[in-house]
Amino acid sequence: MFQLTELQHDALAEIFNLGVGQAAAAMSRIVNEEVTMSVPIVAFQNRAEVATTLDSPNERRICAIAQHFEGAFKTKTFLMFLEEKSLELVRLMVGQSLSMEELSEMEQEAMSEIGNIVLNSCMATLANISGRELQGSLPTYHVGTCNDILSHSDKEWDGVVLTLKIDFNIERHEIHGYVAFLLDLPAMNDLRDYIDAYLAKLTG
Amino acid sequence: MTNVLVVDDSRVSRMLSRQYILHKHPQWTIAEAASGEEAVDKLSDFTPDLILLDVNMPGMGGIAAVEKIREKCPDVHITLLTANVQDAVRERANLLGIHFAEKPITEACIDQIIASYES
Amino acid sequence: MLKHSSHELQLPLLSSVIKAVRTGIIVFDQDQRIVLWNRWIEFHSRLKEEAVLGKTFAEVFPDMVNSRTHIALREALANSLASLISQTLHKAPFPLYINAANPDKGVLMQQAVHVMPLDVAGQPRHCLVQISDVSTAVARERKLREMAQELQSQTFVDGLTGIANRRRFDLHLEDEFRRAKRNASPLSLIMIDVDCFKNYNDNYGHQQGDECLTRIANALSSVLHRSRDLLARYGGEEFSVILPETTAEGAERVAESMRTVVEALALEHAYSHAAPHVTVSLGVSTLVPEHSSQTSHLIHTADRALYQAKHAGRNRVVVFSEPNKKTG
Numbered sequence: 001m002f003q004l005t006e007l008q009h010d011a012l013a014e015i016f017n018l019g020v021g022q023a024a025a026a027m028s029r030i031v032n033e034e035v036t037m038s039v040p041i042v043a044f045q046n047r048a049e050v051a052t053t054l055d056s057p058n059e060r061r062i063c064a065i066a067q068h069f070e071g072a073f074k075t076k077t078f079l080m081f082l083e084e085k086s087l088e089l090v091r092l093m094v095g096q097s098l099s100m101e102e103l104s105e106m107e108q109e110a111m112s113e114i115g116n117i118v119l120n121s122c123m124a125t126l127a128n129i130s131g132r133e134l135q136g137s138l139p140t141y142h143v144g145t146c147n148d149i150l151s152h153s154d155k156e157w158d159g160v161v162l163t164l165k166i167d168f169n170i171e172r173h174e175i176h177g178y179v180a181f182l183l184d185l186p187a188m189n190d191l192r193d194y195i196d197a198y199l200a201k202l203t204g
Numbered sequence: 205m206t207n208v209l210v211v212d213d214s215r216v217s218r219m220l221s222r223q224y225i226l227h228k229h230p231q232w233t234i235a236e237a238a239s240g241e242e243a244v245d246k247l248s249d250f251t252p253d254l255i256l257l258d259v260n261m262p263g264m265g266g267i268a269a270v271e272k273i274r275e276k277c278p279d280v281h282i283t284l285l286t287a288n289v290q291d292a293v294r295e296r297a298n299l300l301g302i303h304f305a306e307k308p309i310t311e312a313c314i315d316q317i318i319a320s321y322e323s
Numbered sequence: 324m325l326k327h328s329s330h331e332l333q334l335p336l337l338s339s340v341i342k343a344v345r346t347g348i349i350v351f352d353q354d355q356r357i358v359l360w361n362r363w364i365e366f367h368s369r370l371k372e373e374a375v376l377g378k379t380f381a382e383v384f385p386d387m388v389n390s391r392t393h394i395a396l397r398e399a400l401a402n403s404l405a406s407l408i409s410q411t412l413h414k415a416p417f418p419l420y421i422n423a424a425n426p427d428k429g430v431l432m433q434q435a436v437h438v439m440p441l442d443v444a445g446q447p448r449h450c451l452v453q454i455s456d457v458s459t460a461v462a463r464e465r466k467l468r469e470m471a472q473e474l475q476s477q478t479f480v481d482g483l484t485g486i487a488n489r490r491r492f493d494l495h496l497e498d499e500f501r502r503a504k505r506n507a508s509p510l511s512l513i514m515i516d517v518d519c520f521k522n523y524n525d526n527y528g529h530q531q532g533d534e535c536l537t538r539i540a541n542a543l544s545s546v547l548h549r550s551r552d553l554l555a556r557y558g559g560e561e562f563s564v565i566l567p568e569t570t571a572e573g574a575e576r577v578a579e580s581m582r583t584v585v586e587a588l589a590l591e592h593a594y595s596h597a598a599p600h601v602t603v604s605l606g607v608s609t610l611v612p613e614h615s616s617q618t619s620h621l622i623h624t625a626d627r628a629l630y631q632a633k634h635a636g637r638n639r640v641v642v643f644s645e646p647n648k649k650t651g
Contacts, residue, residue: 026391030412060528071403084529088263094411109435110411120404127402136404138437172241174268215558216516216629223630260525308519308596311634 003044008195013042015125015198016164023121027114031093033171037118041165050161051146054080054178064149065115065139069123072132073190076182077123078149079115085175086111092170112139122164122179129198130190150180159184162191206232209252211243211269212285213261217309221256224314240264240272247276254321256305259286270302281321285309347419347434347454353400353447355380364454367419367432384417392416392452395438399450408436410457421458433461481556483533484540492555492563496618499551499567504612511574511609513564514625515543515581518602518637520560522594535590535601536560542584546577562603563625571609571642578605578640586638597637604632608643 004012016039024037045053054062063086068076081089090107093114116139127134142149150157162181167174183191206229210221218236225234235250237243241264243257255273259266266284273282282302305317341348342362350359356379360372375383380396387393391413395406408416415431422430435457441449475482479491487495496512503510517523517539524532536556543554543562557563564581566574582605590601597604606629610621628643635641 026394030391061530067405090411107411109407109409113407113409113412116405116407120398120406124398124402124404133403135440136402138405138439139407169268172244172268172272173263174265214521214560216561216633217521219626219630220633223634258521260521307522308637309633 004192004195007199008192009042011195011199011202012191013039015129015195016042016122019121019123019125020118020164020166022124023118026117026121027093027170031170034169036169038167038169039164040167041163043163043165045161045163047147047150047157047161050150050163050178050180053163053165054082054146060145061143062146062149063111064142064144065112065119066142066149067116067119067139068137070135072127072130072134073123073187073194074184075187077119078178078180079118080146080149080178080180081175083143085177088173089114089168089170089175089177092173092175108141112141115139115141118166118177118179126191126194129201130194131197150182157182160188206254207250207252208232208234209237209243209246209250209255210234211237211240211256211261211266212258213238214258217258220309221314224309224311225318227311228315228318240266240269243269244272244276247273251277252280254317255280255282256317257282257284259284283317283320285313347417347452349452349454350441351380351396351400351450351452353449355396355400357383358449364419367421367456368417369420386418387416390416392436392438396450396452399438399440400448403440403448405440406438408434408438410435410461417454419454419456421456432456433458481540484537484556486540486544486562487553487555489555489557492553492557492565495553495555495565496621499565500612500616500618500621503567503610504614504616507611508568509570509609509611510621511566511569511571511607512621512625513566513574513578513581514557514606514622514629515562515564515603516629516633517560518597518604518633519592519595523592523601526594538588538590539585539601539603542588543581546580546584569609571607574607574609575640575642578607578642581605582638582640602638604629604637605640606630606632606643607640 020037020039024035027035043053061083062080063083064078064080066076066078090110094107094110119139120136123134123136150161160183162183164179166177166179168177208225210218212218212221222234222236225232235246235252237246239261243255257266257269264272270282270284273280283305284302285305285307303320305313307313341359344361345363347364347367348359348361349357349364352358356377357375360375365372370383380393381388392408395408398404398406410433414433416434416436419432419434420429421432433456435455437453439451441451443449479488480486481488499510517536520532523535540554540556540562543564547554547564551567553565555563564577566577569577582603585601585603588601591599592601593599595602606625606627608621608624608628610616610624624643628641631641632639
């Protein structure tokens with residue numbers, strides 16, 4: 001299993017905290033409420049472990065927003081919530097009461113934008129420290145089990161998954177979301193290089 | 205006079221806790237809240253000495269509620285009620301200086317909570 | 324020779340297409356200056372092409388500076404990141420009007436906006452903004468939601484299980500209470516709570532939890548036959564039953580049938596402290612209402628009985644009886 005040193009791990013957590021801080025600011029502006037986001041846990045896992053982390057051992061349904069990136073970092077990324085939690089988040093952002101059946105295409109679009117904001121923020125900070133360009137796709141919306149979501153090119157992903165557990169806080173509601181990055185070997189090495197460069201600049 | 209706040213989204217669970225506590229201490233005052241948010245609101249006009257808090261509630265869960273409660277009442281004795289005491293949950297709770305009790309809510313469970321508070 | 328002429332055809336053709344499409348298209352260059360402004364956006368913004376070409380985003384849209392859209396534009400140019408501005412979270416990002424022809428009818432258009440980086444050969448990165456009019460879709464959604472909410476508030480039916488909801492229960496209880504008072508007849512109430520239901524939900528998932536409640540509701544329903552008997556969903560995992568003209572003994576029989584019929588479902592519940600399958604606890608109370616009696620008294624005593632059932636180990640029926648201090 002891919003491993004970072006404790007220092008590299010801490011640096012990565014800090015990099016992501018910067019990113020989600022910006023995402024939180026963007027979301028606050030949208031709802032005119034204080035939105036705070038924090039990244040308490042960064043982990044490298046395999047597919048089975050991700051399902052457990054999401055509290056989804058019984059194949060509970062997940063809502064996910066997916067984007068893929070190329071350039072500085074080639075990866076497929078997801079922002080994931082348990083289905084009912086995503087509903088709660090949309091309700092808070094949109095301010096209307098809905099049932100799961102009523103979650104229309106438009107609320108799916110709202111979820112897509114939330115994913116877009118969070119994933120772009122996470123990746124932008126990584127891109128900045130890499131000093132290289134990054135191309136990102138538009139977000140797409142998916143619902144399914146954890147395994148469905150993490151499939152890559154119709155195959156089950158058997159590589160490493162970098163997961164961030166993110167706490168969203170809006171109007172005293174706390175919602176847990178997870179960002180997952182599918183990393184192949186080149187991407188993992190790139191990541192390590194970028195973190196080392198970041199550390200070098202800090203201690204430089 | 206001891207004030208207790210019982211927080212649980214299940215009406216029946218709140219009722220059970222209330223009955224068991226009153227059975228042990230008939231003169232204590234008990235207030236209820238059905239959610240983390242309600243519990244925080246309640247603190248404006250009710251100052252508890254002891255809070256029973258269910259971990260798994262929709263919206264603001266037990267642990268998030270503890271942090272908000274601590275802001276308003278730093279010294280109140282808090283016991284989290286949970287059916288499965290995962291290590292991660294327990295660790296985080298210990299960091300916040302709060303106690304644990306395992307569900308189901310039985311007389312023994314409440315006795316243990318009260319004993320822990322009184323010690 | 325052929326390539327050259329088809330290329331000559333291509334450019335004017337593409338230009339006509341861009342002008343004609345019924346979507347807003349704006350292209351910004353590396354300095355955030357407008358280099359393409361199609362007819363659709365010209366019409367709906369009421370800004371002529373000549374007036375905006377070469378001007379920056381901030382000059383043309385001063386109210387949008389540092390908005391989500393502006394940030395998205397910057398990210399597309401700087402970092403090559405694509406962004407979606409959804410119509411649900413932002414009602415009208417750009418100042419566009421539905422009926423632009425009539426300047427007095429300044430109704431803002433609901434928009435879905437996509438902001439994407441654009442690679443242009445031999446030049447620094449540009450940004451493509453596409454804007455769609457989703458006003459009709461939004462209006463339709465709003466109407467549907469209003470209708471659904473109105474239906475919901477008028478209903479006496481629980482959305483999940485199809486049995487009576489709390490509103491219906493409260494009204495029916497009042498009715499039957501008054502009638503029992505007039506006729507001096509016994510009115511019975513059963514309060515039912517699913518044992519360890521939260522554990523069920525947490526471990527088997529909410530979808531399965533919902534199915535479980537539905538099956539329980541159906542099973543409980545099958546026990547009742549009289550027209551004035553009512554089974555209702557009282558709360559999340561609570562049910563209640565009104566039994567007019569029923570004595571305590573009669574109500575106890577009904578309650579025991581209900582307990583049995585739920586147990587007979589044999590729904591596996593590995594996380595229950597009462598049994599390896601789903602069970603319910605039931606509290607029964609009966610009252611012949613007198614002049615000063617209140618429905619709350621009936622509910623309160625049924626609750627006390629339910630508490631006793633839980634206390635005694637769950638999966639059972641307890642009938643309320645006035646506590647006898649000698650026997651405790």
